[in-house]
Amino acid sequence: MTAEQEFLNSYDKSIYEKPSVAVDLLVFTIEDDRLKIVLVERDEHPFKNTLSLPGVFVGINETLDEAAARGIAEEAGLRDIYFEQLYTWGDLDRDPRMRIISVSYLSLTSSEKLDITAGSRTASVKLIDVDKLLRSDIPLAFDHRKIIEYGRERIKNKVQYSRIAFEFLPEEFTLPKLQRVYEILLGKPLYKANFRRKIAPLIEETDHMTSGDAHRPSKFYRQRTDSPDIEL
């Protein structure tokens, strides 16, 4: 078999029997001191009335990142939020209807930006407490439980050497708020003094503070844009 023939052969095979490609979206936020994820309740079979990750098929003239951004906009009404590719799932029986390869994306946003009612499928979109969901045995569509577990782990790991925690907060925030975010993502309490030491090089003061609370006010900070070297 010549190389040319070999190529045409494999090319043809791929034309006639291609899997479908979709992106599944893990949109995380923090609300009421809990890490939550955007899920939709399916209104069709298979897995009718079961919770599932929002997802879209990847268009033939659309990159994966573009498909992810589109999906986030359509399902959660969000633009310009942080996202990164998570993992690609390719088991044969993921979807009983047909072969679908799913590229999952991890996306993080502050609860201020997230407006669930802004998406197109308002009614079926829910914000679910992730850690509670994963401890429970509530059924999830397809292999989405495994995917969510994987995403949850990625967050827990990445918090420790990157700045993803900041994505859960608005531009300006107090240190107690930031510490709460870290504690929620890591799932354990942190010491105030130590936390502030480690985080100090990553942030800078603003000129205003909280007010109105029945206790000492708290300075607002923002992320430093310069010299982003040291990490938590």
Next chain:
Amino acid sequence: MTAEQEFLNSYDKSIYEKPSVAVDLLVFTIEDDRLKIVLVERDEHPFKNTLSLPGVFVGINETLDEAAARGIAEEAGLRDIYFEQLYTWGDLDRDPRMRIISVSYLSLTSSEKLDITAGSRTASVKLIDVDKLLRSDIPLAFDHRKIIEYGRERIKNKVQYSRIAFEFLPEEFTLPKLQRVYEILLGKPLYKANFRRKIAPLIEETDHMTSGDAHRPSKFYRQRTDSPDIEL
């Protein structure tokens, strides 16, 4: 539009315009104290006579991991070696012929196992010094330079918190050999005493040593299978 119609619509669209899905393989090994990668010289257009990553299309009845394992076996003649998914590349113009989404896999092996002449495409398969390649401006096919850079970074990171370094050695090895592997992967020298301290909990002695060298012999070790907790 009803939910049913909406599903059929997106389903049909995905049927008629699906991208192809391939896996690209980054098979790394260490030879002559250098980190090397398996590349093939393309014998067809596009990028004829240019170095590229070995890859295969994903069969419709094949998982991604299976496709990766098959590709590694076909191109490098290897079975049962370490591999993990790296990243999925989905730009529109990756391949000028058609839309191909590529799931890249990182694979590591000892040079003893790697026998380039065992693959099916013997003639065109080459072992290339990665760091030298990336410093050079030797052209690579498609977006493979970017993919190799990404893989190289993954190795550099993962060496520090996992045991992937061991994959480059046979089951039994001396500590000087292991230290060389770490130094090559990290791209910097390490202190003997410190290295041994850190690595100690991960390994166990065997009952034999090197011999025949004109210097003090060196104990053989193997990886500990129990209590794999502490990392480098």
Next chain:
DNA sequence: ACAATAGTGTCTGTGAGACAGTATCGA
């Protein structure tokens, strides 16, 4: 004896962890 590499002992500084203490608001 010497070259060459394997392997060990130990000092020092940095930084995480732990905890106690002080500061500043509203009521």
Next chain:
DNA sequence: TCGATACTGTCTCACAGACACTATTGT
């Protein structure tokens, strides 16, 4: 003054980095 939360000072211990030293082979 008190409750509540923000913020700071400092001790300790583990450990990474650095370097000097000893050990064991073949020639």
